[in-house]
Every structure is written in structure tokens, then in C-alpha cells.
Amino acid sequence: MNREVVVIGAGLAGAEAAYQLAKNGIKVKLYEMRPKVSTEAHKSDKFAELVCSNSLGGDHLGNASGLMKEELRRMGSLLIEIADQTKVPAGQALAVDREGFSQIITDRLHSMENIEIINEELKEIPKDTVVLVASGPLTSEALSKNIAEMLDQEYLYFYDAAAPIVTLESIDKDKVYFQSRYGKGDGEYINCPMTKEEYEAFYEALITAERAPMKKFEEEKLFEGCMPVERIAQRGIKTLLFGPLKPKGLTNPKTDRWDYAVVQLRQDDKDGKLYNLVGFQTNLKWGEQKRVFSMIPGLENAEFIRYGVMHRNTFIDSTKLLTPALNLKSNDNIYFAGQITGGEGYVCAIATGLMAATNIIRKFDGKEPIVLDDRSSIGAIIKYITEEKKNFQPMGPNFGIIKSLDERIRDKKEKYNKISKIALDYLEEKLNQEK
Template structure:
């Protein structure tokens, strides 16, 4: 390859994947041009001017090795991930989960990117790809229409699903005589969440109102495909009266100190910032109209006078048919100088997006420096995730969070909790062996 043609790595999109990719490449001595269309242009779901904006939630989910995303976090920590450093520096109490102050998180990443001597940030919409040189497309699930058309020319038909955002309320507007602080099973500090208890009558009325409320209509030409991990609350309610009570409103592990008993159902509120001045309605992603959100959600005990800092909304997420299009390195099979990274590949979740960006940045840097690519072993969370998006069924490919079901099986019959522990132990051993090869 002509050295001048690949002297700089171009990355399109400065979300979690793009920023992680830029950081990893620059840390390995590669000059990076990072493109971000904000603040010149915003997607329907983005509002902050900074990089690495968290849109759906401020939670990066579980932080324990009992779940696969906790293992993926640990692998990224050991690999010097910028996103994980930002999360640790800006975390807020969230029980057994890793949640962050989203404004401080964005500011941390933005500062690191802007101060790196090998990263040049260019702001403004990109509508076409460079004709030469290595490119990482990390434009995210809310890729602009113009760039999406360019990508369609490379990949063929786009796939999509709808994603929903939960509302945020001001803490000062909550009625604390009806809300109690507690974490499920006492995890974390024991009071990381605020809880709105519902008896059976209030629960059933809430379900009825969710079903009857006005929803934002979809456009006629768009088929609605919801991602199971971010299902609108009213869609879950439509599956049966008990669905929410066994889902995001489950009361298990929570005791109302006022009654000494477990409520019939519980709506949890998670802190949005360190000052705990704003709270997110956990599991209440929605496509209700804004007036209906105010009406229905103020039926929740403690939220009668709620001030909504942000109301819920719906947006379409674009992703490619990765197993039909990408090599295990996330390079385009028809043009290996082009990588895809982040949620546009079909990985779902903040941590997964950062992991995809980490691997794209690492691999691009190695190739630019005439080193072989090194795909992480399938025993690791990184490897299992990449194996899924590049080897899944092409005909039925859908976005996926990392989970232990993606991992290579262990021999013999093992109990679930012990199995996860052994999978995590095996993964971290394999990760260290891989890291040694990367560093050699």
C-alpha cells in the first residue's frame, strides 16, 4: 500500500466507538482525523455538544463478572480503554451497575480527545468517504441520511430497528413521602435507587392507561422492529397484565420500609448525575406522546408533581448486515481498507460499542504499521462478541448485547453461577495471552 495513502486514519463518528477507536490508534502512534457532525448538526436523539454522548440511559449495566457485560468491562479495563476510564472517573451510585454522570462523561472523553497530539477533531457532517486511506465508519445507529446513502452504496439494503428513550425527572419534584430509597437485595450502598411502590390496584390502572394512551405514530413506509433490550414500556404492557411486574417493575428484593412488606410492583428511579438532582425512570422507554407521558407517568406514586427534565422519545437505529459484509476484523469484505465499528455493526449497548471501536482502532493501527491483525480469542467477551456479529445467521441478523450464551461451551454439566465464573476465569486467561501477543 502507498505509505502516503494510509499515513492518517480517518474515523467518521465521535461516539463511544469512534472515540475509543481514535484513542487506541493514536496511543499506538497513528495520526487520526476524527470527524463529528455535532454541533453543526444533531441527530433527533442527541442534545449535548460534546463527544461520546450517552443517549438512551446513563447506565453501562452490570459491573460483576456474573454477567457477560461485566466481564467485557474488565477486559476493556485491562486493555487501557478510554471509555472505561471515563466511566470510572464519572460514575454515580447505581447498586450493582456502572452508571455515570452523562455530562461529566462526555466532557471527560472530549477533553482527552482534544488534548491528544495525534488526534485532529474535525466538526461537520461527512457525506462521502475518502477515496484513499484507511477509514473506520463509526457513525452509530443514528447515521445521517446523506452518509447512510453512501453506506448503502457499499453494503446494499439497510436494516433497522426502533429504539426508545426513557424520561428523566427532577429530584426536587418528587414526593419523598411516597418514595423509598433502596437497591435490590441491598447491593451497592443500599440506597442507590429511589423506588415508587404500587399496590395491585395502582399497578393494574397504570397498565390500563399505558395501553390506552396515545402513541407517536410510525410513518407508513417504516416497519417497526423493536429491539428486545430496549422495548417501549407500553409494548411490554401489551404482552399481558403481568409482563411489567415480572420485568422492569419486578418488586423482588425490595422491601418498603413504611409497610415492612414487598410491594406488588415497583418503579425504580436511577440517579442521572452525581448531585442526584435528576433521576431516570428505569425501564420506561416509551413512544407515548409527550402530553400522555406527563399524564400517565404522573399517576405513579411519588411522581404526581414530577417535573420532566427530558421526556421519552423514539428513533430509528440503522445497522448493517454485518455477518454478510464484514471480516472477523470488522473490515468490509469488498474493500478491506474500510472498517465498521460500534452499533452500526449490530453490537448493542454502550460497552459493546466501545469494545467494537477498541478492536477497530487497534487493528487499523496494526495494519497501518505493517503488523498482522490479531482477532481476540473466542473464549473472551471481546472475541465472542465479534464472532457473533461476523458469523450470525445472515437471514435473521439482529442487534445483540454481549451475553454468556455467545461463549464457547465448557465441558461437562456445570451449575449456572459456577459456569459463569469459570467462563470469566477462562476468558481473562485467554485475554492476557492475547494481550501479550499484541504487545510483542
């Protein structure tokens, strides 16, 4: 078999896969339609652009996303390596300089001799070669139609949203304070405190603000992990106080006590000039975002360099279509990776990209695919997206789908750390067996 692979999409999954394939001597034709054809969410022509948050989630072993990152480090993930290089202060999370992260990945792939980058929209899946479809949840209309026809199935979908970004210099420093929740960090977050009266006025403005219109023929299916802040608010006046505006663990240095509500901002770039509003994914019209979010203490004169947007994410019913090796049951030369599989979030996209590439390499070498079981975080998410179920919904890394312990441990921290140790020991043993 000709050792060549067509990779469709240079997002997180496609970029990771292209690197792994090329590093192992396989010729890659990497198709990326941007900048010729853009999407409703992308802002640049760089690879692996982070369109929503700049955070890749928790980065400690008491967190399932943190476990998945550590598994990826041990498997030689390029994108996690670059995320570590470009990280910005974010407490116990791994957040990155959004621009720097994408630029380094773009430069690295451009420099690899086994990768041919083709900036064109690929409208049909090639039939005469091995293909990895990593076109993401914002797959172009033409390619979406071709995939649907090939699979003889309609796409599933949900709506995702991004949060606004403001400049540091436009924030009123006299009204905010730097602090990490419960002191877990070096005070990286900017905290905008609210009194009860300020919160209630903000809440009323938020729930009555005008939202951008949805397409009339579509039902609004929202993913809980990226629920627009205005929709969270509509569930009740105190709902935000247990969500993105929760004051717990933040002691205002001016009053030496917790505030009624707190809006947190997280550094978005390496230089610390840009900050995003944590948990403020939104579908409000841009003028309404400026009006309502400027009511937040400290943001009265904030300069918004990017407003929040909401977009439709499409994904295939992977549970009926894919094998645990991430290729189609109906065609073992066509693989899928990234959010188009229903694995939710940045880290899942990287993980499925790496695993699909690993199994394509093994296919060329005449070896059986590597299938990790649910003792590992990566194995658990792939099992979730490839094990048939009636009502398939996107899911990211979590301890609920990782194999349970044989013993009962009440302390959550102790329990999750033990699950993580088992996962990493298992992964090391599995990788040593496959050498």
C-alpha cells in the first residue's frame, strides 16, 4: 500500500495526526480550506486555532482532563508539548497564548518535509487512498453533504459558544483584584466583584438582552459545557451564583470576605495584554454584549477586541459508524478524529487525532491497531464514542466513564488520584508491549 494519507482539516485533531504520520515517514497531504473558505467561528488562517476558550482544562491528576493530557505527554503529543511551551497563568488549568500556540504549530507543520499543505476546500472524500477526516464540527457544507451521502446518515448537531475578550489596559484596576480561587495558583485571575444590588441589575439586563437570531429551521440544542451565560441565567436568578459568577474561594482584599458575586477574567495571551471573560460564552448581539457586560464592575470602559459568538457544531453518530481503531466499519481506509466524532473539547480532539494516526501507521506496518481500554482516559473516551448507544451526545473526559476502582474510597481527591495512577501504569505497560 502506498504510504500516503490525506488528512482533511488542520485543526487540533488534524494537526496532531499530520505530525505523527509525517514523523513516522508517511507522506501527508494536509487539506485546510482556510483562508480561502472561512467559518463562522474562526478568526485566522493558522492551524489548530482555539475558537472558544484558550483553556485546555484542568492540568492535574485529580481531573480527568488533566489525566488525558498526561497520557498524551507520555505518548509524544506535539500539541500538548506546544501547549506546555505557550502556557499562560491559569491556576490549576492549562491555558495557552492563543496566537502563539497556533503559530508554533503552523510553523512546525510547514517545516516538515513529509507534509504537503493544500489550502483548498476538499468537497469529496478521496476513494483511492487512506483518509483521515478531521474537518471538525464546522465542516464545510459541500464536504458535510458528501460525508452524509457516504454514510447514508444525517448529521447530529449541537450549538457551541465562545466568550468575549477585552484588553487589560481598559480594565479599571481600582475596582478589581488579582486572585486564584482558594489560593490554588499565584493570583492569576482578575476578579470583578459585585454587590447584591449590582448583581441583580446585571442579571435583569442579561436575561432581557437581545440575542442573535438562530436559523429558523433548526432546534436549539445546547451543550452543557458551553451553555451561553444568558441561558444559564434564565434558569433562575441565583443560578449564575453557582456557576460562572460563584464567589466561593475568593476573598476580596478590600473587605476581607467573599463578595456576593464575582466575574473572573483569565489571561488569553503570553504578554498578558488580553483577558477573556471566564464562563461568558454568549449569543447576545454584539451591541448588547457591550451594553450588558460593561455593567460588570471594572469593565465599564472595557475595550472588547472580540465579542462572543455562537455556532452550530455537527458530528457523526460515531457509535454506529466507527470501530475502536477510529476507522469506518464500512470502509477501513477512512478514519475520523476530532470533534466531528462527538468527542467533546480540545484535549479529546488531540487524543483522537493521535490515536487515529497511530492506528494508520500500524495499518501500513501490517500490525493490529492499538485499542486502549477504559482504564485510561483516552481509552474511555474512545470506548464512549464507538460503543453503540441509543441517544449519543458529545462528551469530554470525565471520571464517570473511566473504569471504576475495585475498592470504595470516599475521599474524591484520593479516589481520582488512584484512578489516574492505575491509568498511567496501564498506559506505560501497554506502550511497552507495543514497542
